[in-house]
Amino acid sequence: MADVNRGNRPLSPHLQVYRLPLAAITSILTRITGHALVAGILLLVWWLVAAVTSDRAFACADWVMRSWIGFIIMTGSMWALWYHLLAGVRHMFYDAGMGLEIETAQKSSWALVYGSVALAVLTLILFFVF
Numbered sequence: 001m002a003d004v005n006r007g008n009r010p011l012s013p014h015l016q017v018y019r020l021p022l023a024a025i026t027s028i029l030t031r032i033t034g035h036a037l038v039a040g041i042l043l044l045v046w047w048l049v050a051a052v053t054s055d056r057a058f059a060c061a062d063w064v065m066r067s068w069i070g071f072i073i074m075t076g077s078m079w080a081l082w083y084h085l086l087a088g089v090r091h092m093f094y095d096a097g098m099g100l101e102i103e104t105a106q107k108s109s110w111a112l113v114y115g116s117v118a119l120a121v122l123t124l125i126l127f128f129v130f
Contacts, residue, residue, distance in 0.1 A: 023105040026112055030087040033080035040077020043070065078123055083116035 020028075043065065050061035064070050090108050093099045099108055 021102075021106070022109040026087065026109045030084060030091075033084045033087075036080050037077055037084065039073055040080070043073055043077075075120070075124065079116060079120040082119040082123070083112065086112050086115050086119075 047058075047061045047065050050057040065074070090099070090112055093108075099105060
């Protein structure tokens, strides 16, 4: 076998060098939010099942739902729902062949991030006001 000096060979670019485009990050986040929605759905289903089961079961589930951890899970799920919805709309445009240019994809990615945060804040405001 040939004598190969492996210590002087350049390394291929990795995450320290290569930066993922925003469109790729938002695509990955769409998949993550889709799976994260399950946490909110499970908490909501537990709360509804406990409501029809017994007063004691509902008191326990309602305590968790009204606690700070329940609030964080439900708020995160609400944001994930808005994000996932907007990403789905953007994906429908992608499927139609629209918005695939790099600059347009970059702008739609930022619109997705800002839009989901704005809709989540608006939802929280409406929830606490009404």
